[in-house]
Structures are given as structure tokens and as C-alpha cells.
Amino acid sequence: MAKGIKFKKGLDINLKGKAPEEFISISKSESYAIVPDNYTGLTPKVVVREGDKVKAGTALIIDKTRQDIRLVSPVSGTVTGVNRGEKRKVLSVTVKPDAQTEYEQFGAKDPKTLDIEGVKAAILAAGVWPFIKQRPYDRIANPQDEPRDIFVTAYDSAPLATNFDFIVKGEEDVLQTGLDALAKLTEGKVYLGVKKGSPLKAMQGVEVVELEGPHPIGNVGVLINHLKPVNKGETVWTLNAADLLYIGRVFKQGIADFSRTVALTGAELKERGYAKVVAGCTIESLTVGKIADESKHVRIISGNVLTGAKVTREDYLGAYNNQITVIPEGDDVDEFVGWATPGFGKYSVSRTYPSGLLGCKNTEYNIDARIRGGKRAMIMSNEYDRVFPFDILPEYLLKAIITYDIDKMENLGIYEVAPEDFALCEFVDTSKIELQAIVRRGLDLLYKEMN
Numbered sequence: 192m193a194k195g196i197k198f199k200k201g202l203d204i205n206l207k208g209k210a211p212e213e214f215i216s217i218s219k220s221e222s223y224a225i226v227p228d229n230y231t232g233l234t235p236k237v238v239v240r241e242g243d244k245v246k247a248g249t250a251l252i253i254d255k256t257r258q259d260i261r262l263v264s265p266v267s268g269t270v271t272g273v274n275r276g277e278k279r280k281v282l283s284v285t286v287k288p289d290a291q292t293e294y295e296q297f298g299a300k301d302p303k304t305l306d307i308e309g310v311k312a313a314i315l316a317a318g319v320w321p322f323i324k325q326r327p328y329d330r331i332a333n334p335q336d337e338p339r340d341i342f343v344t345a346y347d348s349a350p351l352a353t354n355f356d357f358i359v360k361g362e363e364d365v366l367q368t369g370l371d372a373l374a375k376l377t378e379g380k381v382y383l384g385v386k387k388g389s390p391l392k393a394m395q396g397v398e399v400v401e402l403e404g405p406h407p408i409g410n411v412g413v414l415i416n417h418l419k420p421v422n423k424g425e426t427v428w429t430l431n432a433a434d435l436l437y438i439g440r441v442f443k444q445g446i447a448d449f450s451r452t453v454a455l456t457g458a459e460l461k462e463r464g465y466a467k468v469v470a471g472c473t474i475e476s477l478t479v480g481k482i483a484d485e486s487k488h489v490r491i492i493s494g495n496v497l498t499g500a501k502v503t504r505e506d507y508l509g510a511y512n513n514q515i516t517v518i519p520e521g522d523d524v525d526e527f528v529g530w531a532t533p534g535f536g537k538y539s540v541s542r543t544y545p546s547g548l549l550g551c552k553n554t555e556y557n558i559d560a561r562i563r564g565g566k567r568a569m570i571m572s573n574e575y576d577r578v579f580p581f582d583i584l585p586e587y588l589l590k591a592i593i594t595y596d597i598d599k600m601e602n603l604g605i606y607e608v609a610p611e612d613f614a615l616c617e618f619v620d621t622s623k624i625e626l627q628a629i630v631r632r633g634l635d636l637l638y639k640e641m642n
Contacts, residue, residue, distance in 0.1 A: 193392050193399040196384075196417050200580040201405035202540065202615050204350040206496070207458040207555040208516070212357050215455065215464035218479050220472035222271065222507075224283045225251050225262045229510035230321050231631075232330030232638075233260070235281045243270045248295030248317060248447035251284045259334060263318030265449035265471045267293040283507070299445035302372035307337075310375040317441040322434035322511070326415065326427050328638045329609035329631075338428040340379035340419060343370070345432035346386040346402050348409030349495040349614075351456040353513045355432050356389050357465065358452045362436055363391070369439030370397050376428070383432075384414045391432075407580070412612040416581045421607040433513050453508065455481065457517035458557045459489045468508065475504040477515050488520035490560040497614035498627070521559030540619050541574075566623045575616040583608065585616055589626060592633030597640065605637060 227235040234255040239245065246267040254260040266288040274282040297317050302310050311334055314320050325332040332338070345355045345366075359366055373381045380398050385391045387403040400418065402408045411429045421427055433451060440448040449470040455463050461483040468477065474491060482489060492499040493509040496516055500509055508515070526532070538556040575585040583604040591599035610627035617626040 193385075193401050194418075195387070195401045195403065196408070196413065197387075197403040198408070198580050199404060200578065201407055202578045202619070203348070203405040204496075204538075204558075204618070205553070205555050206350045206518075207557045208456050208460060208463060208518075209351055210353070210454040210456045210463045210465060212354060213464050215462055215466055217455075217466045217468065218476045220288070220469070220476035222285050222287055222473055223264070223266050223268075223469065223471040224285045224507040225264070225471060226283045226507060226510070227252060227262070227281050230262065230331055231324075231635075232328070233262070233321065235262070237273050237281055237284060239270050239273070239284065241270055241273055244268075245270060245286060246293045246295045247449070248297065250318060251286075252281070254331075257334065259315045260320055260331065261315070261318045262321060263295075263447055265447075265469050267291075294446040294448070297441060297445050297447070300442050302368065302375055302442050305375060307375055310372050313441055314372070314438055317437075317447040319434075319437040319441055319447060322430060322437060324429045326412075326421050326429060326609065327606035328634050330634075330638065332426075332428050336426050338377045338379065339421075339425045341373050341377050341381045341428045341430070342384070342411050342414045342418075343373070343381065343397075343430045343432055343435060344384045344409055344411040344414060345389070345391050346384055346409040347495075347513070348402075348404075348406040349497055350406070351454070351514070351516055352409070352495055353433075353452070353454040353465075356386070356391060358433055358513065359391065359436070362439070363394075365436050365439035365443055366391070366432065367394055367396075367439070368443045369435040369437075370394055372438055372442055373397075373428075373430070373435070382414055382418060384409070384411070404580070407612065407615060410612055412607065412609055413580065415607050416583070420582070420604070423601055423606060425606075431511065431513075434511065451513065453477065453512070454514045456514060457492075459483055459487070459517040459519060470508065470510065472508050473504070474502050474506050474508065474515070477508065478504060478517065482517060488523045489517050490520045492516040492518070496558075497618060498611045519557065519559035521561035524559065524561075541621075562623050564621065564623050567621075569622050569624060572621070574619050574621065575613075578615040578619055579613075581608070581612065585613065589613075589629060592629055595633070595636060597637065600633065600637065605633065609634075 250261040252262040268288040272285040323332040387401045494512040588603040613626040
């Protein structure tokens with residue numbers, strides 16, 4: 192029988208623009224890219240040149256410090272650019288796709304018949320290792336480590352999020368193969384978090400945990416904190432179920448197949464739904480002809496509104512993203528004495544407006560990208576605690592990170608958190624502080640100190 196985690200602390204932001212569970216057509220992407228900045232903890236070294244012919248699965252970039260970690264081409268085609276920024280920083284490697292995809296052949300394998308080194312070698316060779324992250328530090332896992340446990344989340348509770356049950360439908364055997372491979376990588380347990388009542392609770396060889404409650408119930412950090420917190424000196428690995436499909440295909444098909452299902456969401460899209468894409472495609476191919484009003488200022492986000500990245504149509508789908516969200520930018524909106532109006536129909540967490548007092552849970556809101564306030568010092572008002580369902584004191588941990596007090600950071604739980612765990616705190620914060628950036632900076636500094 193599956194375990195369960197249920198809590199009421201958190202916040203569901205009911206936005207307009209949900210994606211119906213149906214597939215829609217999109218334009219063909221004329222280019223694909225690997226963007227090293229998507230992979231925290233990678234020191235990139237480009238191993239191809241402009242004009243090289245590559246197959247899907249051919250290495251484009253390797254990690255200078257751990258050269259067995261590779262970023263591979265998601266398609267076959269011709270390398271069209273190695274793009275660099277200041278101090279020759281690698282910004283991206285772009286590939287023009289062939290009409291028909293050719294794959295590097297790695298050979299299908301049954302992970303149950305392999306030892307730990309055999310499983311690691313197969314995942315590393317196919318270039319899908321970077322989708323395994325570790326805690327502490329929330330960065331690409333070190334293949335030389337052996338994790339205490341592995342945590343997989345198959346439930347996304349963020350605003351307008353994808354339905355993993357729909358994404359995985361038809362590939363349950365691939366997901367099971369990926370879970371079998373993970374089970375070989377640890378002497379501990381593999382935990383799989385699913386939405387309460389999900390058909391994925393039938394997965395074998397793992398400990399299934401049914402999740403029920405408001406966001407961030409679907410965050411892998413919730414699984415870790417409520418089941419088995421990370422102590423100093425321990426390492427756990429984490430994955431998203433959609434990324435685990437890549438690993439499952441390596442063993443089941445013997446190729447690096449980076450196909451993924453992406454949800455097109457947001458109030459500013461006139462056509463919403465799910466689309467079959469290949470990782471690294473252009474944002475243009477996903478959004479062309481689908482924005483309701485081309486003259487309106489909109490914000491395109493690769494990911495969800497809380498943790499996603501602002502992108503332009505010339506950018507590429509983020510490596511870990513299963514969602515594109517388009518919302519109003521808000522920079523072309525003028526509200527006469529907006530602060531003094533009753534605010535009927537406006538979203539309110541703090542019940543400043545009548546809509547917050549009435550508690551209209553079923554009302555869908557069209558929230559734009561404006562900050563709506565001025566930056567100020569952190570206010571110790573327990574507003575973070577109301578949406579932070581961890582056994583951690585968020586305000587004190589954040590202050591320890593800001594002052595870089597390592598002892599306090601360790602005592603307050605820095606080893607088991609990631610920036611995404613503070614996304615809701617950032618949303619409700621009246622001080623408009625970029626909390627996720629603070630946590631990311633703290634984790635990176637701590638990693639350098641400890642390594």
C-alpha cells in the first residue's frame with residue numbers, strides 16, 4: 192500500500208489559461224540548441240565545430256571537471272553555431288536538424304541484469320546523466336557518489352502545470368524501466384511521488400508516495416523533507432518523471448530520444464494544449480500563431496510562472512521545462528490611483544482586496560508580470576511560513592544565507608532545499624526580494640566552500 196503525504200499549508204494560484212488534455216499542432220523548429228546555463232554545476236567544454244555533422248546522441252559539450260558527463264545533440268543535423276559571450280563563455284551550441292533523425296546506437300539493455308557501474312556507464316554515454324540532480328546544492332549529481340536514496344516526482348502542482356499522468360500515458364513501461372535503472376544506483380530506496388489516485392501508483396520496485404494538498408506538494412523537496420531529510424554528509428539524488436523517460440528509453444530502445452510532451456498554457460494564448468516536441472526546440476516554433484493579440488505586451492516563460500525563465504521567441508525551450516506559459520507583461524497598463532480602488536476581481540493573498548476576503552477559490556485570475564510594489568528590507572511577519580510546508584524556518588535560513596553564516600545555514604536546513612522551494616515565499620513576499628536567487632547563490636557558495 193502506498194504511503195501518503197497530505198497537508199494544507201501552501202498556496203494554489205488559480206490562473207487563467209489551463210491546457211486542455213489534448214494534443215495540438217505546432218510549427219517545425221528550424222534550429223535546436225544546448226544551453227549550458229540550464230545545467231547548474233556544469234563547466235562546459237565544446238567538443239564540436241561549426242559545420243560538423245552530428246547524430247542524436249552525439250556529444251556537443253562535456254564537463255571540464257568530470258569529462259564523462261556529456262551534453263548531447265537532441266537531433267541529427269549540422270552544427271550551425273558555437274555561440275560565446277564575454278570572456279568566451281559558452282552560451283549555446285546550435286544544430287540545424289535533418290529531415291530524418293539519425294540516432295547514435297548505444298544498445299538496448301535490461302538494467303536489472305547490470306551492476307551499478309554498468310547502469311552508470313549507459314546513462315553517461317547517452318548524455319542523459321545531467322537530468323539527475325543531487326541534494327545538497329541542487330546541481331548535477333556526481334557519478335562518483337552513491338546516494339543514500341533517490342527521489343522522483345511525478346506530480347507538478349505549480350500554476351497551470353502539466354499533468355504527468357497525461358504526459359506518461361502510453362510510456363508506463365519506459366518509466367518502469369527508468370525506475371529499475373535508478374534502483375541499481377542506490378543501496379537505499381527509490382521514492383516516487385504521485386498525485387493522489389494517480390495510475391502511476393502501480394509502478395513496481397519503488398516506494399510510491401501519494402501526494403495531496405496545495406502547491407508546493409509536488410516539489411521533490413517536499414518528499415525529502417517529509418520522508419527522510421538530508422543531514423550533513425549525506426547525498427540524495429532527485430529527478431522529474433518526464434526526464435526519467437529519457438533514461439528509460441536509453442535502456443529500452445538503445446538511443447538518446449529527447450522527445451517530450453510540453454503544455455502550452457497561459458491567458459494570452461488563443462490555442463492551448465499539449466504538444467510533442469524535441470528538447471531544445473525554439474520558442475518561436477511553440478508560440479507562432481498562438482498568441483491571441485500580437486500587438487499586446489506579453490511575457491513568454493519557459494516553465495511555470497513561479498520558477499520559469501523569461502524568454503524571447505529567439506530563445507530555446509529550457510532543458511528541464513515541460514511547460515510554456517504566456518501571460519500579460521503589464522508594462523503597458525496604467526491604473527489611475529490603482530492602490531486606492533476597491534480591487535474587485537484582483538488576486539489577493541493577504542486579503543487586501545474584497546476578492547481575498549470572499550475567498551473565491553474557483554475564480555480564475557489573469558495576473559500579469561508586474562512586481563506591484565517597491566523593494567524594502569525583509570519583514571519578519573511569518574508570511575513565508577504560511578506557504579512553506581517544510582520543517583524549516585525560512586526567514587531565518589534566508590538571513591543566514593544573506594550573511595553567509597555557514598553554521599546557521601547548516602543548522603537551519605540548507606542541505607535539503609533548492610531555489611524552487613522558496614518560489615511561493617517569493618510570490619507572497621511584500622518586500623519583493625528575489626529569494627530564489629538568494630538561495631541559489633547560497634548553495635553555490637556553500638558548494639565551493641565544502642569542495
